[in-house]
Amino acid sequence: MKKKIKIKSILIIVILFYIVYIFINQQITMKKLKGQINNSKIELTKVKEKNQKxxxxxxxxxxxxxxxxxxxxRLGLVKQGETPVISNTK
Incomplete structure (x- = not known):
């Protein structure tokens, strides 16, 4: 009887550790994805501003x-009657 109880207890503990591992792993993945989403939103805002300009x-x-x-x-054109001014500073 004690051997059966011990095996069940160990099996339950292993399953619980596995569930906790999966939960922690999912939380880490979700945090990374949220960061990527925020970065993408910032980039999208910048691109929209540039597009508007x-x-x-x-x-x-x-x-x-x-x-x-x-x-x-760029072409140095002038209207009729205007005097062109040439600048040597560049």
């Missing part, structure tokens, strides 16, 4: 004022 730039680039500004800065 780029969309604003695209909208602005379609305006005539922006096109004129680029023509003056």
């Amino acid at each position: 780029l969309q604003d730039e695209v909208k602005m680039s379609k305006t005539s004022k922006y096109i004129e500004k680029l023509a003056r800065e």
Whole structure:
């Protein structure tokens, strides 16, 4: 009888340790996943902000004022009657 009780007790203890191990392992995995989710949310927010800035730039680039500004800065174009000024500082 005592041998049967001992085997049952050991078996129950082993099963309990296994359950505790699984529970702890799951908690660690969940904590890692939550960290990854938080990092992904932060990255998503940054990407959305960058996307919004780029969309604003695209909208602005379609305006005539922006096109004129680029023509003056990059191509050195001037309107009729204006005097071009050349700068040597770079």
